[in-house]
Amino acid sequence: MASVSIRKVYKSYGKVQVIHGLDLEIAHNEFVVLIGPSGCGKSTMLRMIAGLEDITGGEIHIGERVVNNVEPKNRNIAMVFQNYALYPHMTVFKNISFGLRAAKLPKHEVEKKVAEAARILGLEDLLLRRPSELSGGQRQRVSMGRAIVRDPQVFLFDEPLSNLDATLRHQMRTEIKLLHQKVATTIVYVTHDQIEAMTLADRIVIMRDGHIQQVGKPGELYHNPKNTFVAGFIGSPKMNMLPGEARSHNGAPHLALGEDLLIPLPDRGAHLREGQRVIMGIRPEDVVMVNGQAPGANSWLHDARINVVEPLGSESLLILELGGQSFTGKCAGRIEPAAGTTAQFALNLENMHLFDHESEQAIN
Amino acid sequence: MSAEAIATPLTDASDRLSRPLLRPSKVLMWSVLMVGGLLMVLPFIFMVSTSLKFNNEIYELSLLPKEPTWSNYQFLFEETRFFRWFVNSLIIATITTVSVLFFDSLVGYTLAKFKFRGRIFVFVAILSTLMIPTEMLIIPWFLLSRDLGWLDSYWGIMFPGMMTGFGTFLMKQFFESVPDDFLDAARIDGLNEFQIWWEVAMPLVKPALAALAIFIFLGNWTAFLWPLIVTTSEDLYTIPVGFAAFSGEFTTDWELIMTGATVATLPTLLIFIMFQKFIIRGVMLTGLKG
Structure with a gap:
């Protein structure tokens, strides 16, 4: 077990800088997920921790040690790859024990460690098979087995579930979470799937273009995004984000969205200047069809035309036209409204987010 | 059984008969391939055959030696x-x-x-x-x-x-x-x-x-x-x-x-x-x- 400390780390390929002075402290035993769109530098960061990429500037510490110039094999890490990277010409046993045999561990110790890893991952019956005879989920488990036997200080996962189908992905997510509980170790996990990030992480690091956008617990990122990028990236379906401007109406601060829609601003927005341009964000679960039951105390009611209904079973997503603006809202699954009808919707303005139009940063 | 019902299998059979078993394109293709294959393998057969012939027979282009002999191998x-x-x-x-x-x-x-x-x-x-x-x-x-x-x-x-x-x-x-x-x-x-x-x-x-x-x-x-x-x-x-x-x-x-x-x-x-x-x-x- 060890902490990982990334201090002012830069990475350039020739003249192109891809990581711009990144700082991150990962506590020991913590499960940290790096997430961001393709090309944001998350995999590069992981590979730098692993030692598979050189570091252009800054320092990476694993435990007490600066590992900038330490070979991958000496960093006491293990890595699980997206395409599993199982050697096709070796059996599961040989794949798992490959690193141990390379380190010339005594045979009985190798066998003991492999047996232990196989037990944890339920691979006992598959040890003599070759990777080609395994399913995707089994291959990923073997790949994790190869990481476990190394008894590493830090586990690195590089999009380990992206080659699996949705059901298997869900199952493996649970297994990884269980693994973290069984083998208490620091984990750095890269993904572009925000559900994976939300469900697995102790803390999420959102990256974009080689910069960290926000670091925080999943709930923190969901409820208090620092900027429009984080707000849009975390949460599915996406947060509604609409540009508007602050306007006083009947002496109270309001937000004008387009020509027709005036929404009262919560207290947080009271200090906005008249005419200040902002972006309003509101999550679909805060735009709810009223349908008889009394709306919450801070709700603001408005009629909306339902353009599209997407039933998900437990609830339905509704694409709405509300005051000339397009919103995504929700209703309970049993209601089944018809597309093309009009209904009353309650917007929970307490949970409204406001972002500056220029800087796209949250306004508190 | 109606006349129609009896007629149906007959039509099927006559259809099958009227479909040519050997289509000209296939005949041509196989012929070309066979000639090509033969041309390729002929020198090989001729080589083996010549190795089993006596010296006085080698300019005769027969594929089978008159008196096959192992003497060349021995020599x-x-x-x-x-x-x-x-x-x-x-x-x-x-x-x-x-x-x-x-x-x-x-x-x-x-x-x-x-x-x-x-x-x-x-x-x-x-x-x-x-x-x-x-x-x-x-x-x-x-x-x-x-x-x-x-x-x-x-x-x-x-x-x-x-x-x-x-x-x-x-x-x-x-x-x-x-x-x-x-x-x-x-x-x-x-x-x-x-x-x-x-x-x-x-x-x-x-x-x-x-x-x-x-x-x-x-x-x-x-x-x-x-x-x-x-x-x-x-x-x-x-x-x-x-x-x-x-x-x-x-x-x-x-x-x-x-x-x-x-x-x-x-x-x-x-x-x-x-x-x-x-x-x-x-x-x-x-x-x-x-």
């Missing part, structure tokens, strides 16, 4: 140095093949998996050697061998073929298809770069190695021009060079040449049957032939 092994030439060819083709497999795959791997300054230049330089015909290289090779004292030696015969541009190119292409994650996983597992190449990358390109081995072995087994030029003593002759000795200014011992050729074909035939699918795959993947 070849007892009166000539054929066995020695066979061993020479075997030694030379084997060593060259092993060397090519080792060095070409090492260079191909380096070019495919490492980024270094001048990588493309090195690759293009290696590739450009494919465009120089062997005949043009014979004189430089000879001068080099003479100056370094390699004339009339095994090493002299082998050195030009110990590494090939073709093999380097073939192996580079194959290694490029090996995912980097395999190599990274091995790096984390604690292997050094040489071990990664040998223990991880090489087993993943076995089909390419097999194809290359066959190309190189066959190429050296049948090589004639360079071994003829670089050797002078009969003990160092390879099979094709030895055969040339059967062909004199006034007479040519065709029956002996054909007998030797038959024996010499056996290993290549054996290798081809064993590795047929690899050869075809190798040719398909590179679009080149050896």
